[in-house]
Amino acid sequence: EVSDDGAGLNRERILAKAMQNGLPVSENMPDDEVWQLIFAPGFSTAEVITDVSGRGVGMDV
Numbered sequence: 001e002v003s004d005d006g007a008g009l010n011r012e013r014i015l016a017k018a019m020q021n022g023l024p025v026s027e028n029m030p031d032d033e034v035w036q037l038i039f040a041p042g043f044s045t046a047e048v049i050t051d052v053s054g055r056g057v058g059m060d061v
Contacts, residue, residue: 009035010045017045 011034018025018037025037037043 009038013045014038017043 011031014034014037015025015027015029018040021040021043023037023040
């Protein structure tokens with residue numbers, strides 16, 4: 001089952017993880033470009049690896 005907590009996307013967290021992963025980013029990127037980063041292969045902002053998250057599989061599938 002898929003659900004949405006309503007919190008939306010965390011721009012700062014996405015940018016920080018993208019920078020950590022070596023993706024080309026800047027603080028001045030428009031929101032629509034930042035949101036596209038979550039579709040990069042292997043991208044995950046999960047801090048803990050579980051059965052269903054943190055493995056970098058999902059949005060790019």
